[in-house]
Amino acid sequence: MNSSRQPHTTDPAPAAGPRGAAFLLAQIGAHAAGLFAERIGHLGLTPADVGLLRMVAGQPGRSQRALAEDLGVVPSRVVALIDALEGKDLVERRRSAEDRRNYELHLTAQGKRALGAVSRAAAAHEDALLAALDPEQRTHLRGLLERVAAEQQLTPGVHPGYRNRA
Numbered sequence: 619m620n621s622s623r624q625p626h627t628t629d630p631a632p633a634a635g636p637r638g639a640a641f642l643l644a645q646i647g648a649h650a651a652g653l654f655a656e657r658i659g660h661l662g663l664t665p666a667d668v669g670l671l672r673m674v675a676g677q678p679g680r681s682q683r684a685l686a687e688d689l690g691v692v693p694s695r696v697v698a699l700i701d702a703l704e705g706k707d708l709v710e711r712r713r714s715a716e717d718r719r720n721y722e723l724h725l726t727a728q729g730k731r732a733l734g735a736v737s738r739a740a741a742a743h744e745d746a747l748l749a750a751l752d753p754e755q756r757t758h759l760r761g762l763l764e765r766v767a768a769e770q771q772l773t774p775g776v777h778p779g780y781r782n783r784a
Contacts, residue, residue: 650747657739661732662706668740669777670699671725671733674709676775679722681714688773689780708732 655665663671673685686696700723703709708729711721725733748756772778 646747650743653747654740654743657743658736661735661739663732663736665777666699666780667703667706667708668736669780670703671708671729671736672775674723675725675730675733678724679712681720681722682711683720685723688776690773690776690778691780695780703729 651665658665658668670685673688674680682696682700683693686693689696700709700711704711707726710724710726712724714720714722748759751759767774
């Protein structure tokens with residue numbers, strides 16, 4: 619037998635790493651989410667808390683039912699989420715003057731301060747995450763991502779992860 623010959627193997631070639639924009643979006647999204655959670659952790663907040671605070675701040679007085687519809691979850695799920703924020707004195711429920719069966723949601727003074735701290739953390743987070751891009755590239759990237767999100771019929775400003783939270 620000729621010893622210079624390579625033995626015949628049936629092992630497949632090593633698989634190439636994942637390719638494509640979808641993988642990169644998922645990879646960067648997971649990375650960004652983890653870093654953001656770390657960045658706001660010292661505030662005693664989770665990314666889910668931040669999303670809810672932003673939604674309440676963006677439409678003060680919205681009902682729990684309207685918030686549930688916007689999030690795409692059952693109203694009882696919103697009750698639990700708001701209970702947690704109310705327990706941290708970030709959100710308060712007020713009886714609706716128009717419909718006493720409904721509660722309106724408002725940020726407390728502490729909630730407004732927390733959201734200010736979150737805004738500063740989010741700006742630093744985005745700057746760090748997109749440090750490789752100049753301002754024009756950042757604007758272009760955001761526009762492209764907004765187009766993809768719109769085509770996928772994602773609700774602006776609402777993370778689809780709320781639907782998956784237990």
